[in-house]
Amino acid sequence: MRRLAAIPAGVWFVAPALALIVVFFFLPLAASLFLSFTDFDIYALGRLDRLRFIGLQNYRRLLNDPMFWAALRNTLYFVIVGGPLSVLVSLGAALLVNHRLVRFQGLFRTLLFLPVVTTLVAVAVVWRYLYHPRYGFLNYLLGLAGLSPIDWLGDPEWAMPAIILMAVWKNFGFNMVVFIAGLQSVPRRLYEAAEIDGADGWRQFRYITLPMLAPTFLFVTVITLIGYFQLFAEPYVMTQGGPADSTLSVALMMFQEGFRWWNLGYAAAVAFVLFLIILGGTLIQAWLRRWRR
Amino acid sequence: MATRTLNRWMGLLLNLGLLSGCPAGETSAPLTMWAMGREGESVQVLTAEFERRHPGVKVRVQQIPWSAAHEKLLTAFAGDSLPDVIQLGNTWIPEFAALDVILPLGDMSAAGGDVFPGIIDSSQIDGQLMAMPWYVDTRLLFYRKDLLAQAGIERPPRTWAEWQTALTRIVALPGGPRFGLLLPVNEWQPLAIMALQAGSTLLRDDDRHTDFQSAAFRRAFGFYLDLFRRGYAPALGETQLSYLYRDFAEGRFAFYITGPWNLGEFRQRLPARVQALWDTAPMPGPEGPGVSLAGGSSLAVCRSSRQPEMARALLEFLTQPEQQVAFYHLTGDLPTRRSAWADPVLADAPHTAAFHQQLDQVRPTPRIPEWERIAEKISHFAEKAVRGEMSEAGAVAALDSEVERILAKRRWLMDRAKSGASQP
Numbered sequence: 001m002r003r004l005a006a007i008p009a010g011v012w013f014v015a016p017a018l019a020l021i022v023v024f025f026f027l028p029l030a031a032s033l034f035l036s037f038t039d040f041d042i043y044a045l046g047r048l049d050r051l052r053f054i055g056l057q058n059y060r061r062l063l064n065d066p067m068f069w070a071a072l073r074n075t076l077y078f079v080i081v082g083g084p085l086s087v088l089v090s091l092g093a094a095l096l097v098n099h100r101l102v103r104f105q106g107l108f109r110t111l112l113f114l115p116v117v118t119t120l121v122a123v124a125v126v127w128r129y130l131y132h133p134r135y136g137f138l139n140y141l142l143g144l145a146g147l148s149p150i151d152w153l154g155d156p157e158w159a160m161p162a163i164i165l166m167a168v169w170k171n172f173g174f175n176m177v178v179f180i181a182g183l184q185s186v187p188r189r190l191y192e193a194a195e196i197d198g199a200d201g202w203r204q205f206r207y208i209t210l211p212m213l214a215p216t217f218l219f220v221t222v223i224t225l226i227g228y229f230q231l232f233a234e235p236y237v238m239t240q241g242g243p244a245d246s247t248l249s250v251a252l253m254m255f256q257e258g259f260r261w262w263n264l265g266y267a268a269a270v271a272f273v274l275f276l277i278i279l280g281g282t283l284i285q286a287w288l289r290r291w292r293r
Numbered sequence: 294m295a296t297r298t299l300n301r302w303m304g305l306l307l308n309l310g311l312l313s314g315c316p317a318g319e320t321s322a323p324l325t326m327w328a329m330g331r332e333g334e335s336v337q338v339l340t341a342e343f344e345r346r347h348p349g350v351k352v353r354v355q356q357i358p359w360s361a362a363h364e365k366l367l368t369a370f371a372g373d374s375l376p377d378v379i380q381l382g383n384t385w386i387p388e389f390a391a392l393d394v395i396l397p398l399g400d401m402s403a404a405g406g407d408v409f410p411g412i413i414d415s416s417q418i419d420g421q422l423m424a425m426p427w428y429v430d431t432r433l434l435f436y437r438k439d440l441l442a443q444a445g446i447e448r449p450p451r452t453w454a455e456w457q458t459a460l461t462r463i464v465a466l467p468g469g470p471r472f473g474l475l476l477p478v479n480e481w482q483p484l485a486i487m488a489l490q491a492g493s494t495l496l497r498d499d500d501r502h503t504d505f506q507s508a509a510f511r512r513a514f515g516f517y518l519d520l521f522r523r524g525y526a527p528a529l530g531e532t533q534l535s536y537l538y539r540d541f542a543e544g545r546f547a548f549y550i551t552g553p554w555n556l557g558e559f560r561q562r563l564p565a566r567v568q569a570l571w572d573t574a575p576m577p578g579p580e581g582p583g584v585s586l587a588g589g590s591s592l593a594v595c596r597s598s599r600q601p602e603m604a605r606a607l608l609e610f611l612t613q614p615e616q617q618v619a620f621y622h623l624t625g626d627l628p629t630r631r632s633a634w635a636d637p638v639l640a641d642a643p644h645t646a647a648f649h650q651q652l653d654q655v656r657p658t659p660r661i662p663e664w665e666r667i668a669e670k671i672s673h674f675a676e677k678a679v680r681g682e683m684s685e686a687g688a689v690a691a692l693d694s695e696v697e698r699i700l701a702k703r704r705w706l707m708d709r710a711k712s713g714a715s716q717p
Contacts, residue, residue: 041702042388043662043702154529156680181435217414243680259364
């Protein structure tokens, strides 16, 4: 009893949360790390004596798998093009909605936030019609502008841009709300002082809004980066990774290997590599912020 | 106010207790069955009849969507929560047999002898009947009679050469941009059919190795790619087919290789003016009428079932010729039993004669658990070749080495079993 009493009270307070993290995070993590060193597949699912411990072979195979590199390339494409685009669009939307001259701010905020809470499958079905090569609305617009139609989801060159466009439209509302919160926490007196000094709108934006938004920027970028690296649902619903694997993402590849083909060993290796990539990306970003200060 | 709400809740709880307590005391647990898509809905009409014939037995059918079915079945197996009877796509049977999920059905030769030979083959693993074919699904040509007539072709093509001639003429017909054939690039079935027709077995040596480098497979692959290279077929994936029926109605393509599920869809979705203009025909082959795939669904009894006898009785009931005819009425699914086809309803139905003809010429794909995976690789590399990202020979070589790798575990297991058997 005395031993129990010797444990600081704080430990008891965090214990439930820690226990949850261990059971639902660290244990599965360790299990999947172990799994990634085996050839767990459909045969092993039936009888465990068909399981072989194969060391690093899954990782070696992964590095030689053209499909993995294609998936990684597609994911990076999505992150590098879609990520900044998404942040810029949400910042722009936040600035517009938050502007002094805009009336019905609440209404606009809600409308722009709507895509975020809409079911992705419903969104995907509608966008598939928008993207249809012959009857789609987007190609109708292109036609009005005198441009030749694009086979949005069928052309390997255009499928990823199409996915990015949809993902940005679907997701920018969330970041927009975060940016609005950031904007509203910027003290008004800074702008008033700047106006007295004769700074125009652009300079106010450049020297007050942007620096004051820096922490928000970091948060939004990290969240977007992590979310976009895990690109899954959009191609899963829209294209199933096609055409010609042009929208196959690492997470989608992991899902297909794991739960479509039950190559859980290989899928665990893919998951681990993805985990390391995201960890690396986040660390680099945090380091960049510190270095700039 | 608060008391009244509380009372209502108490009443509800009491009711629930009574409801759940009552049947458990009198009869055994209900027989559970998982069926996919529309079949899962329609089969409940038939199971009601089964319940009538077996007093005291309750059948509970759970409907699962096709797109999630395979995953759900495997997850249920991993979680030990499978029902008594499951519907299986024919190509899944080897996988579930290897996992020891399903019970061998033993001697059902009386019923089995009545099933089309190619179809019953697909349910037999190592000489044992593992599932009973429920309805068939084979692919053949759906075509526009008027376009063929316009092109001066009297009857649907029976050989590859005739088919190519027909396609050349149809593409050249006046009246807007038109393709001869719709061949979705994400489907492996058309290419597999052509390979089987050309005499390839797809896999060889007890399914230990691939057959993709054989002359027969290469010939089929060349023919398949020519359909795109000559502009007969567009390189479209399935996700782009949102307007399939409209395109067919407008005559934007004349042929489509598809299965019986589209009979109902075509009747429902095509406008009335086109209804008299389409028909079905058996697959053309290299030299004459060709084989097609022995697809479809079967019913199997799970090993985990606590009432295997009753489960088996349900399976036997649902695969009876009379029930298959009734099921055809409900769903349009075609029967697996030849005696069911003698029923006037089927014999006189429009568009089904071609299926009847084709069913005598069907062959199963290799019966190994890896098949779905291999099939996906076939369409993957075929698509690369269609889109020109790989050369014809390069795609075959890549497919060959990839599938050899997939088969490696199977070879290891077979070798291990052999060496284990030779030891005393």
